[in-house]
Amino acid sequence: MSGSYDFIIVGGGTAGCVLANRLSQNPSARVLLLEAGKADNHPFIHMPIGFAKMTGGPHTWGFHTVPQVHAQNRRIPYVQARVLGGGSSINAEVFTRGVAQDYDRWADEEGCTGWSAKDVQPYFLRSEGNELFATKYHGTDGPLGVSSITSPMPVTRAFVQACQQYGIPYNPDFNGASQVGAGVYQITTRNGRRCSTAVGYLRPVMKRSNLTVEINCLTTRILFSNNRATGVEYIHKGKKCVAHADAEVIVTAGAIGSPKIMMLSGIGPAEHLKDHGIPVVADLPGVGSNLSDHYGIDIVYELKKPISLDRYNKAHMMMWAGLQYLLFKSGPVTSNVVEGGAFWSSNDQESVPDLQFHFLAGAGVEAGVPNIPSGSGCTLNSYVLRPKSRGTVRLKSADPAAGVLVDPNFLAEPEDVQSSVEGLHISREIMNQPNMQKHVKRAHFPDESVKTREDLVRYARQYGRTSYHPNGTCKMGRDEMAVVDPTLKVHGVEGLRICDSSVLPSLIGSNTNAVTVMISEKASDIISSSY
Numbered sequence: 001m002s003g004s005y006d007f008i009i010v011g012g013g014t015a016g017c018v019l020a021n022r023l024s025q026n027p028s029a030r031v032l033l034l035e036a037g038k039a040d041n042h043p044f045i046h047m048p049i050g051f052a053k054m055t056g057g058p059h060t061w062g063f064h065t066v067p068q069v070h071a072q073n074r075r076i077p078y079v080q081a082r083v084l085g086g087g088s089s090i091n092a093e094v095f096t097r098g099v100a101q102d103y104d105r106w107a108d109e110e111g112c113t114g115w116s117a118k119d120v121q122p123y124f125l126r127s128e129g130n131e132l133f134a135t136k137y138h139g140t141d142g143p144l145g146v147s148s149i150t151s152p153m154p155v156t157r158a159f160v161q162a163c164q165q166y167g168i169p170y171n172p173d174f175n176g177a178s179q180v181g182a183g184v185y186q187i188t189t190r191n192g193r194r195c196s197t198a199v200g201y202l203r204p205v206m207k208r209s210n211l212t213v214e215i216n217c218l219t220t221r222i223l224f225s226n227n228r229a230t231g232v233e234y235i236h237k238g239k240k241c242v243a244h245a246d247a248e249v250i251v252t253a254g255a256i257g258s259p260k261i262m263m264l265s266g267i268g269p270a271e272h273l274k275d276h277g278i279p280v281v282a283d284l285p286g287v288g289s290n291l292s293d294h295y296g297i298d299i300v301y302e303l304k305k306p307i308s309l310d311r312y313n314k315a316h317m318m319m320w321a322g323l324q325y326l327l328f329k330s331g332p333v334t335s336n337v338v339e340g341g342a343f344w345s346s347n348d349q350e351s352v353p354d355l356q357f358h359f360l361a362g363a364g365v366e367a368g369v370p371n372i373p374s375g376s377g378c379t380l381n382s383y384v385l386r387p388k389s390r391g392t393v394r395l396k397s398a399d400p401a402a403g404v405l406v407d408p409n410f411l412a413e414p415e416d417v418q419s420s421v422e423g424l425h426i427s428r429e430i431m432n433q434p435n436m437q438k439h440v441k442r443a444h445f446p447d448e449s450v451k452t453r454e455d456l457v458r459y460a461r462q463y464g465r466t467s468y469h470p471n472g473t474c475k476m477g478r479d480e481m482a483v484v485d486p487t488l489k490v491h492g493v494e495g496l497r498i499c500d501s502s503v504l505p506s507l508i509g510s511n512t513n514a515v516t517v518m519i520s521e522k523a524s525d526i527i528s529s530s531y
Helices: 014-023 048-053 100-109 117-127 154-166 197-205 254-264 270-275 309-313 315-328 414-431 453-463 513-528
Strands: 002-010 031-034 128-130 144-148 181-184 211-214 217-225 228-236 239-251 295-303 338-344 355-360 377-384 392-395 404-407 440-445 496-498
Touching: 002 014, 002 228, 014 031, 014 197, 014 513, 100 117, 117 128, 117 513, 144 197, 154 181, 154 338, 154 377, 154 414, 217 239, 217 254, 239 254, 239 513, 254 392, 254 404, 295 414, 295 453, 309 315, 355 414, 377 414, 414 440, 414 453
Parallel strands: 002 031, 002 239, 031 211, 128 144, 239 496
Antiparallel strands: 181 338, 217 228, 228 239, 295 377, 295 440, 338 355, 355 377, 392 404
16 A cells, blocks of 8 residues: 555544644645554444543553652553544543643743744634533534533532532633633533544545545654655555655654654654664654653542442443433433542642542542442542653664553652642542532542551552643754744654644643644644645
8 A cells, every 4th residue: 555645644643633634625635644543433432431441442552651660660551542533532521721821831931932822722712612602712613522511410519519618619611711610521522422533523524535544554654855754654454555745744643652653763862763773864852751741649439329420330220321322312321420620729829720630420430440349439530730740752662563661750750749649638628528428438549547648648659640641742842852843843854743742842731632632723724824
């Protein structure tokens, strides 16, 4: 298999699907989208509650971190999607996008001209198809369906009330005038079904004659002529294939996949590439560096009565829920599980929230989080929004089929430990409020033996995990560690851009899927204006 195109997009995840749609709007532009994983055909992908089944298995890469020095030397599962739609096909569908200060920091302090809040807001609005909100903060006609959970579980409502009793005000819209507060999340669903970028952006345009989508294609390297990217080499059904790009190669393989592809292609830290026998095309030390992520810490409670989604673990209740969804597109299957949340500050010095909370209306929802064996439970997760710890992504070998060495370096900085422990403390205080306590049977995990600050530090190091928001490994900027410039062109070469979460110069204070969509929307305009 081989061919010639104008644009080759490497990675059919959240970003790749957006770019495939936008770039193929020009009928004269020939676009190829390559995805290493499968099509998004599995039924669990499209049921909002299916998130609970998707954090492992054949639609992920099966990564683990290297032993985390500051987290009890654990090798932590590191979920990255391997399916059309990427993270937007398997994540918890929570729709948040941070605060203006995040993007103004990019523009004013981190060398990313054109990426301030006022610059990126039009792209958030263009992408969003909100079913309820229509203020100046929301779009209503975009491809990315966004809805509000109309019937949250009773335990979720109790959580939101408990937050108010603790002192966190109610907020009906975390993407509105203020992020501060507690409420029920907006989610990326439409008509009771997940709206991934594969669903919202790619599927409606799959029949365009100028768009080719290939799945199960493992990209092995980017091809260069002198200093210009001219195509990609990839493996499909065991055969080596080559595709040529007359205009650009655009890498959208995510914060782990993009630096891997770059390094396999000879772009990255020169000494690391030489160690693996890879000829150096461009010595860019920032490739694979600057990895940051949200380190989530869970607490689990057992409930007195079946008022969480755990009640549907029983066969007859599961059948009833399935029938309700099949007939009416309503009921518990339309829940994303992570129904409630809050944004709050760990201290009085913060001008914007530095902590985020996710309330899961169930226990044992994700791999590694304890369940309630014979009853109903709920889970409250907290994390530091702008961690200072930085890690790396490095090659294991020059074999494209080999994994990578992922080191988020969780809790390396004392400030991250301090804020994480405060998040744990606040989580327990929320759960101790009257409106939660009337439903709580006992603290299941951790138990009451975890009391002191030292106990909480040990707990955080022993049980924290990724919140699926890796970023920054091909960061945007102008400094010596920057990999792409503000137009997302890779420094030192021609005809190559990176357009995904890896280009974030620093982590924004929220979930990251909507941000990746925004980056892709803006990138499509930047690219289209060049041709």
